[in-house]
Amino acid sequence: MPPASATLLVVGIVLLAINLRGPIVAVSPVLDAITADLRIGAGTAGLLTSLPVLCFGVATPLAAWLLARAGLERGVLIALAALLAGIVVRSVDGVPAALAGTLIIGIAITVGNVAVPVVIGRDLSHRAGAVLGTYTAALNVGSMLTLSLTVPIAAAVGWRAALVSWGVLVVAAALVWWGATRGRPRGGPAQAAADADPESDRHPVWWRRPVVWGLTAAFAGQAFAYYGVTAWLPLLLRDERGLSGSAAGLSSSVFQVAAVVGAFGVPALLRLWPPRPVLLVVCAGWSALPLGLLLAPQWWPLWCGLGGAAQGGGITVIFSMIVLRARSLAENRSMSALVQGGGYAVAAAGPTVIGTVHEATGGWTVPLLAVLGSIGLLTVAGALSARRPPATAGAGSSRSVTSGSPR
Template sequence: MLVLAILLFALNLRGPIVAISPVLDAITADLGIGAGTAGLLTSLPVLCFGVATPLAAWLLGRTGLERGVLLALAGVLAGTVVRSADGVPAALAGTLVLGIAITIGNVAVPVVIGRDLPHRAGAVLGAYTAALNVGSMLTLSLTVPIAGAVGWRVALVTWGALVLIASAVWWCATRSRTTQDPAPVTGDPPDLADRTSVWWRRPVVWGLTIAFSGQAFAYYGVTAWLPLLLRDERGLSESAAGLSSSIFQVAGIVGAFGVPLLLRLCSGPRPVLLMVCAAWTTLPLGLLLAPRWWPLWCALGGAAQGGGLTVIFSMIVQRARSLAENRRMSALVQGGGYMVAAAGPTVLGAVREATGGWTAPLLVILGAITLLTIAGTLSARRPTAAAGAGSSRSATSGPPR
């Protein structure tokens, strides 16, 4: 029941963000906003992932994990409803509430898995990552048909039904623990070495932060604008473009489960990282040079975006010298990366508006992937035996997305 609750919760941690992508044109016309402002509707939640993480950790420490997740689900529902109310202020306010609520979920779920399912943490984290992509696939595929029947506002609110289902299952799975004292989510206290070492001065910390920034920028930029790109460049209808772009999300499941296998087969993370980056580059280059093969490019790029996260977090685990440092590195890498990624949809929207086409935005995505490749390759050195031993117990502590 707990695993089911986690997977249903995961469906609501990305779906509400990407649901607006296939109907951005309708939203832009209805609200009278430009492409840059429309990009804020997908970039604000990502900005919250970087900025609101300390607030989320504090709230979970005060309420406990079980109540905290219920509060997060309530926030997702409230943000979904407010976002569809009339006017630009309501749309932005609802989006902000969504971002903060989802940030709480990002922090809570990996801790719940590590605490309650330690012997199955790897498998459950893989399923959790897959469920994030399934949630995106569902909303990308079905929002346009629903909007065609009832309008984009009601279509977005309709996804609140998933929130209600997840809330009910979560309550049933955890109700026996909701009366217990709140569980801390900040992890084990640091040891003396962690207190005295200047961990954030290590080049690998900033290298991985830059790599994750490129990965997240490319992912959220593509997620926001791929439906409209396929509509403009391939002549697909809005409904077909939304359904087709879901290939990008579904293929992420392949990367989420396939990259851990490659990491076990290869001598280190560097060859796996290079394979991931090579697959990533096929998306912008393929759409530029051979757009008729767009299903293949979307599939390869989707597998890469799912696998890129796994590679980066595996390197954090390998290079961290203790559990406490692992979590500090994870917080810095994710916080910095998501703050950069928040600009992705807005930047790509503004570039598209300025150039009147999709060539320049695709080159921007290619630049982000290049950043991932260079910074990730420089960071993917084989860790020392001491570093590996120091971090072996924290192999599943970092959240997948």
């Protein structure tokens, strides 16, 4: 791919990533206003944030099917159109519209989740680590934009218009994506030929490979910890440290913003080390969050920073291993779908499990141990999956995710 085209594609990926979390978390700052306006309880209101995460798991097969049928380029454009429609429908009056729009948003974002690692592995494999880091950082930037600006926009124009206003970013992403990908084959025989693995008969069926299930378990541990911590960290600090609501809310910002460090730091480490030691560094940083809050909670900004950097790095290193170990474009797409689908299906239960354990025990020790257990799953499954592949595993598995040269 020419340098100018590659640069435009990276910009398209960044704008796409900004829209893959922002429309979900935009609801959180105005949830009280939504609850009062729609006259719904806390459980129904919680669906506006948890339903998309559940879609990330259960809608992944649909996303993979769409991308296989329509092609990556057209499939992402369809998803962005659906995302814009969901954002508008969610703000139409009435609970059914709010839930229907949220469901559409979740399915649309699932397509983007699956597509991005495949596009990077296909078109940007020579700098996959750096682009994955940029993608992960953009996910968190999108979250911070909507968390920071939705409230002041809602104060001026109301929560419905505030949520719809983020559709501007969707339109921008669609325009750049179309400009970056026009002229490429769009499905059909050309796409099938691009997907083909000429040595496929020499390999076992992709879903029978232990690395596929290992990465699925690792991503489940990563995502469960992330969504569990994101949901309950402010309340934990308010209870344990006596912080005000605004100060406790600041902890979420520290946790999210610090992810940028991990998103860019992991690709740099992958240039120096193989994936396993990088993954262990990430897991050590992740473990510092629950252990630090248990043993020295007064240092919570430090633990939130370390945990935030680790969660940004965790996504990056897992996606890097998918790109590294996939033996063809079709296998990349299938692995990405299974790893994310299984991981997010588990992650959707994270906030509920952590909240239920907290309510049952009346404290935060056991919930933090549950988070530590999920990080342990990430550590074990990720370390096993990061073992050096056999030399005969195929070209995709011997490629460096950062430089494209043999490791």
